[in-house]
Amino acid sequence: QVQLVESGGGLVQAGGSLRLSCAASGFTFSSYHMGWFRQAPGAEREFVASITWSGGSTYYADSVKDRFTISRVNAKNTVYLQMNRLNPEDAAVYYCAAGSVSGDPTFYRYWGQGTQVTVSS
Numbered sequence: 001q002v003q004l005v006e007s008g009g010g011l012v013q014a015g016g017s018l019r020l021s022c023a024a025s026g027f028t029f030s031s032y033h034m035g036w037f038r039q040a041p042g043a044e045r046e047f048v049a050s051i052t053w054s055g056g057s058t059y060y061a062d063s064v065k066d067r068f069t070i071s072r073v074n075a076k077n078t079v080y081l082q083m084n085r086l087n088p089e090d091a092a093v094y095y096c097a098a099g100s101v102s103g104d105p106t107f108y109r110y111w112g113q114g115t116q117v118t119v120s121s
Contacts, residue, residue, distance in 0.1 A: 002026035002110050004096050009115030012086055016119075020081040022096030022112055029077040030054070033101045035108060036070060036081045038092035038117075047103035048094070049081060059101055063089075083117075091119045 008020040020036070035050035049070040050059045058070050069082040079096060093116050099109035 004098060004110055004112035006094060006096055006112045006115035009094060009117045011118045011120065014087050014119055014121050016086055017082070017084045018086065018117060020083070020094055020096075020115060020117075022079045022081075024077045024079070024098065024110075027098070027110065029098075030074040032098040032109075034070075034072060034079040035097045035101060036079075036094060037097060037105055038090075038094045039114075040092040043092075045095075045105050046092075047105070050101035050103075051079065052101060057101070059103075061103070086117075086119045088119045088121050091117055093117075 003025045005023045012018050033052050036048040037045050038048050039045045047061050048064055051070045051072055055072050067085045072079040093114040095114045096112045097108035100107035
């Protein structure tokens with residue numbers, strides 16, 4: 001019943017931009033903080049960004065601040081991740097998650113299946 005469906009991933013050249021979307025259903029979206037995580041091959045899941053339930057506060061990993069922007073439109077049950085000035089180190093599977101703004105993935109209740117982002121040098 002609960003679903004988080006990521007979209008917008010793909011192949012982009014270094015220096016380019018990409019916008020990810022996460023469409024939520026099956027729960028009261030506006031009552032949940034939301035976050036984005038990523039996982040590269042052979043690496044642990046890494047916090048990227050998070051946003052409070054009305055969008056009033058945002059949080060970013062040091063590695064992406066000033067390049068990425070998280071936002072949400074509660075009327076559309078959707079959270080976004082705008083990624084600018086991408087570099088090969090950003091390549092990973094990106095996941096959206098519901099339930100917290102923490103950098104610890106164990107604090108999130110729901111997870112999407114992920115979308116692949118590939119960055120060519």
